[in-house]
Amino acid sequence: MHELSIAQEILDIIEAQRLRHGFERVESVRLRAGALSGVNPEALEFAFGVIREGTCAAGADLRIETEPMKLVCRPCGYSAIDCHGPGACPRCGSVDIQIDGSAGVEIVSLEVEQ
């Protein structure tokens, strides 16, 4: 549900960019979402699809890249990039694993038609 507020914020940022750069239409939006951002890509695409109607981003494609979290095994230091959440360390078998990840959602760039 909070994807709707995020989608609205994306539209607001796009509108501010339009006023600044004076483009007509947005073709695509590149978005980077951290693994801990709480953003569900499908839900965000759906929300964005609903509220983009009638704006300069009406036909825009939302391209969401998810930044995976990093898991670090505390006892042995083994680290891995993971999308499935923590299990046991594949090297030493410990479950004492620290989770690091970004909580941000960033608009990286826009492809626009002048």
Added chain:
Amino acid sequence: MSRIKVEKNVYNRNQELAEENRRRFQQAGAYVVNMISSPGSGKTSLIERLAPRCVAAGRRLFVIEGDVETERDADRLRRLGVEAVQIQTHGACHLDAAAVARALAGAELAGVDLLIIENVGNLICPTGFDLGEQLRIVVASTAEGDDKPLKYPAAYHKADVCILNKMDLLAWVDFDVERFEAAARRANAQLQLFRTSCRTGEGIDAWCDWLMQRRA
């Protein structure tokens, strides 16, 4: 077609409003706590337990209750003499900094020692929205699964304190406290852990004393 570099964080605007809230809270001298949990873990009950301790310590408590519908939680606290405002989100799944600012628009915060914001019961959406708090608490209960921190790591990753409530139910539920706490620490090694029961009072003094000392 051309490319425009934007590099803007979508949470920026909320972050700016949260910083405004934080400045207002600091000016008023209020210590602000954001409580996050799934529905029914005992957030309001924990505040009910805290309220008389605030009175005894001469601390003024103010509570913002966030719920999708009804004034029920604010009413529960008002019956105990606690100043409370209710935010009804009417469907929205979290509070944001703007909602908190609106709820407090007419409130006199000078003299408030402790402001508790009880977020909408949800472990996902509220985690992304800074409200201007100084302390974030995630509450869980033994009636839930002990793997909650693994399933919702962001809620634990971004909290300062984790309270495990309903300790009185342990005999009747398959909940492994050690496993829960290990999972919580996995998400966040710095988490301060407490175990409480609002029904028996277990752990309530330890938790409330710790919070009061933070405030002082």
